[in-house]
Amino acid sequence: MAAAAASARGIFKHFGATHALSSVDFDAMPGEIHALVGENGAGKSTLVRIFGGVHRADRGEISLDGSPCRFGSPHDAIVAGIVTIPQELRLVPALSIAENLTLDGPPVRRLLGLSVIDRNAMRDRAREALAQLDFAPDPDTRVDRLSFAERQLVAIAKALRRRCRLLILDEPTAALESREIERLFAVLGRMKQQGVAIVYVSHRLDEVVALADRCTVLRDGRVAAHRERGAFAVADLVQAMTGRAETGVAIDTPVAGDVTLEDTGERPDAIRLRANEVLGLAGLLGSGADRVLRRLFGLETAGNDVRTRAGVVRLAHPTDAIRAGIGMVPGERRLGLVMNLSVRDNILLPNLDALTRGGRIDRAAGDRLVTGLMELLDIRPRDASLRAASLSGGNQQKVILAKWLARNVAVLLLDEPTQGVDVAAKAQIHALVRDFAKRGGAVLLSSSDLAELTRVCDSICTLHRGHVTARLDRTAGFDEARLHAAIGG
Amino acid sequence: MTMHKRFNLAGQIPLITLVALCVFTALLTPRFLSPLNLTNILVQSSIMAVIAIGMTFVIIGGGFDLSVGSTVALAGCVAAMVMVKFGIAAGVLAGVATGAAVGLANGLIIASLGVNPFITTLGTMVLVRGLVFLVTGGAPVGDDGMPAAFIAFGSGRFLGIHYLVWVPAILLVVLSWVMHATPYGRRIYATGGNREAAYLSGVPVERIVASTYVWCGALAGVAGVMLAARLQSGQPTAGEFYELTAIAAVVLGGAALHGGEGLLYKSIIGVFIMIVLGNSLNLLNVDSYWQRVAIGAVIIAAAAADRLRSGR
Numbered sequence: 001m002a003a004a005a006a007s008a009r010g011i012f013k014h015f016g017a018t019h020a021l022s023s024v025d026f027d028a029m030p031g032e033i034h035a036l037v038g039e040n041g042a043g044k045s046t047l048v049r050i051f052g053g054v055h056r057a058d059r060g061e062i063s064l065d066g067s068p069c070r071f072g073s074p075h076d077a078i079v080a081g082i083v084t085i086p087q088e089l090r091l092v093p094a095l096s097i098a099e100n101l102t103l104d105g106p107p108v109r110r111l112l113g114l115s116v117i118d119r120n121a122m123r124d125r126a127r128e129a130l131a132q133l134d135f136a137p138d139p140d141t142r143v144d145r146l147s148f149a150e151r152q153l154v155a156i157a158k159a160l161r162r163r164c165r166l167l168i169l170d171e172p173t174a175a176l177e178s179r180e181i182e183r184l185f186a187v188l189g190r191m192k193q194q195g196v197a198i199v200y201v202s203h204r205l206d207e208v209v210a211l212a213d214r215c216t217v218l219r220d221g222r223v224a225a226h227r228e229r230g231a232f233a234v235a236d237l238v239q240a241m242t243g244r245a246e247t248g249v250a251i252d253t254p255v256a257g258d259v260t261l262e263d264t265g266e267r268p269d270a271i272r273l274r275a276n277e278v279l280g281l282a283g284l285l286g287s288g289a290d291r292v293l294r295r296l297f298g299l300e301t302a303g304n305d306v307r308t309r310a311g312v313v314r315l316a317h318p319t320d321a322i323r324a325g326i327g328m329v330p331g332e333r334r335l336g337l338v339m340n341l342s343v344r345d346n347i348l349l350p351n352l353d354a355l356t357r358g359g360r361i362d363r364a365a366g367d368r369l370v371t372g373l374m375e376l377l378d379i380r381p382r383d384a385s386l387r388a389a390s391l392s393g394g395n396q397q398k399v400i401l402a403k404w405l406a407r408n409v410a411v412l413l414l415d416e417p418t419q420g421v422d423v424a425a426k427a428q429i430h431a432l433v434r435d436f437a438k439r440g441g442a443v444l445l446s447s448s449d450l451a452e453l454t455r456v457c458d459s460i461c462t463l464h465r466g467h468v469t470a471r472l473d474r475t476a477g478f479d480e481a482r483l484h485a486a487i488g489g
Numbered sequence: 490m491t492m493h494k495r496f497n498l499a500g501q502i503p504l505i506t507l508v509a510l511c512v513f514t515a516l517l518t519p520r521f522l523s524p525l526n527l528t529n530i531l532v533q534s535s536i537m538a539v540i541a542i543g544m545t546f547v548i549i550g551g552g553f554d555l556s557v558g559s560t561v562a563l564a565g566c567v568a569a570m571v572m573v574k575f576g577i578a579a580g581v582l583a584g585v586a587t588g589a590a591v592g593l594a595n596g597l598i599i600a601s602l603g604v605n606p607f608i609t610t611l612g613t614m615v616l617v618r619g620l621v622f623l624v625t626g627g628a629p630v631g632d633d634g635m636p637a638a639f640i641a642f643g644s645g646r647f648l649g650i651h652y653l654v655w656v657p658a659i660l661l662v663v664l665s666w667v668m669h670a671t672p673y674g675r676r677i678y679a680t681g682g683n684r685e686a687a688y689l690s691g692v693p694v695e696r697i698v699a700s701t702y703v704w705c706g707a708l709a710g711v712a713g714v715m716l717a718a719r720l721q722s723g724q725p726t727a728g729e730f731y732e733l734t735a736i737a738a739v740v741l742g743g744a745a746l747h748g749g750e751g752l753l754y755k756s757i758i759g760v761f762i763m764i765v766l767g768n769s770l771n772l773l774n775v776d777s778y779w780q781r782v783a784i785g786a787v788i789i790a791a792a793a794a795d796r797l798r799s800g801r
Binding site (some may be wrong): 339352353 | 666688
């Protein structure tokens with residue numbers, strides 16, 4: 001058997017009292033895609049960072065092509081041919097694609113005895129590197145003008161300019177739409193054929209099943225399962241990740257109630273939301289789904305007239321929307337939370353006026369509210385004084401939901417509420433959304449994950465270039481083929 | 490839990506530094522603990538403490554204010570000039586209002602126009618100092634006819650403690666309450682910690698940011714009035730480098746320069762560190778040029794400590 005491109009044997013790593021990894025073995029063979037899955041906090045990132053030279057293992061051995069090695073820094077790992085593509089790409093936004101690709105050593109020519117950058121050679125190198133990925137942009141384009149998917153390709157191209165024996169991708173598809181995901185998969189397929197070992201970290205298990213040759217499941221810092229291609233299915237992986245079987249969300253088709261929120265004017269992306277209803281918004285990037293949410297939360301500068309149960313309201317500022325009983329969970333968690341404030345302060349932030357008596361905040365009432373919500377939403381750890389930054393992604397998302405549940409909002413606008421959230425927390429959030437609707441709330445849920453929409457929603461509106469192209473109801477059955485066609489994917 | 494404990498220990502570094510500094514100086518020179526010297530430190534700290542409280546508002550809100558030193562001078566001179574003609578109450582009011590007006594101008598430019606706070610207040614620092622010289626003609630004002638009661642305020646005592654020391658003490662109690670028990674205070678922390686998230690939670694972030702500069706300006710006005718009482722006149726050159734001492738004190742007190750973190754009482758501890766350090770170097774007969782070198786090094790050390798803490 002050929003030596004593994006990279007392997008870890010008996011890795012232990014602890015942070016304070018937490019055992020992040022215990023006795024973990026992991027191999028990546030040349031020319032294979034090895035998926036690494038697990039819930040948040042299972043140890044995926046720690047393992048990946050040990051390969052990348054960011055952390056050093058307490059015990060255990062890393063070897064490349066069969067020979068042991070030690071990395072003192074991320075630089076050592078890069079020199080050894082280990083390339084990590086993190087979720088936050090390390091590109092310089094204000095420089096061009098070509099400049100980014102040649103940042104480590106731009107081609108030079110002599111001019112009047114001086115070394116100057118050879119711009120033509122630089123562009124040619126960039127084109128060449130990007131052509132491998134079937135991507136042909138103008139190399140002079142500034143990186144901050146590119147979409148996330150395009151920037152990711154630039155980052156991969158940059159990685160491939162060095163000798164690369166192990167490519168680690170951390171949640172590469174979290175911000176991609178389906179067409180871009182296909183392109184990424186094609187790129188990975190080609191690299192695999194060139195003999196690169198690929199480690200693929202993802203929360204999206206359907207992708208893992210479709211893409212990976214092998215899959216290792218981590219749970220609580222240990223290897224919980226190891227499967228060869230063909231021997232794993234989503235349900236099996238979920239069970240290995242959580243230690244229990246996947247449970248669906250119970251949907252007792254409710255009778256949609258009165259209209260809670262609707263656009264007053266004629267517009268191509270007009271929305272009508274009823275009580276007891278979870279309405280999904282499906283669309284590719286640029287379809288305008290995010291703009292619908294922004295508009296309904298008063299974030300579009302022009303302002304927007306909507307009819308609520310209390311009458312027509314102009315939404316020109318988030319405070320207008322909040323006053324009208326609308327809450328929003330933004331697509332990025334950093335927009336939903338003040339990370340250096342406590343969980344308590346975050347939950348109370350939109351609710352301070354309601355809790356103020358004679359100019360001061362009623363601390364006892366605030367504590368009661370927070371304790372009740374942390375119990376209801378199962379926010380862990382149950383300590384309201386912890387900083388929001390110290391919570392896992394799923395729990396942070398629950399804190400954002402708690403902010404609005406504390407206000408008894410009538411409408412929740414959710415933008416990718418389960419992105420980057422582990423399977424167990426995802427199921428909990430879905431259940432909370434259903435429960436909110438059951439108790440009379442109205443939910444508008446935008447998601448790039450069609451499986452999530454068909455699982456949770458009563459109806460789904462598809463958007464394409466700012467127009468609602470179809471509306472499908474659960475009662476008639478969600479037809480995935482029709483959904484795909486309607487969003488133009 | 491370990492993180493929690495470590496955080497608490499790190500939170501006490503300003504106090505530990507201050508105590509260590511006092512013990513060290515007291516061991517080297519007995520004069521440090523003399524009642525005269527301790528009173529001196531308190532009175533010197535009082536004016537800077539008032540400025541530092543305002544600066545803490547701005548820094549917690551995610552901003553920065555370089556204009557306070559000039560504002561101290563302008564407010565002091567305006568107060569002295571008005572007081573000579575219209576009496577103490579009018580003079581004090583005019584001084585504080587002048588400070589608040591400078592703060593409002595800073596606040597509106599920074600919060601509504603989105604101009605960088607460093608550049609904005611660098612501009613107002615120079616501009617306001619120019620106004621001081623225009624208003625006063627470059628000479629001290631009010632030194633011949635300041636009301637006796639006002640001069641008594643600058644040197645008198647209540648319950649054995651200087652009036653000047655009572656001012657920051659009362660402000661500290663009242664404003665700490667505002668910061669921690671009122672929605673307004675919590676919104677300042679939220680805005681400084683994450684302006685976008687605060688905005689999406691319905692916080693009127695522009696008004697909050699602007700208001701922190703108004704506090705800072707008004708309190709610089711109060712400090713200007715206090716300084717005028719102590720100097721028995723309005724001095725156009727007063728308050729130079731006060732902004733740097735105040736910012737250094739706030740950072741020494743553990744407030745984060747990126748906003749969202751800080752406590753008023755810790756900024757006061759930072760003020761004491763700065764004043765005691767100067768006092769200690771004086772008592773030890775350290776050359777005044779070397780004093781500047783030492784104080785500059787302390788400011789950099791404080792900023793480095795801020796980096797280390799936020800990078801944790």
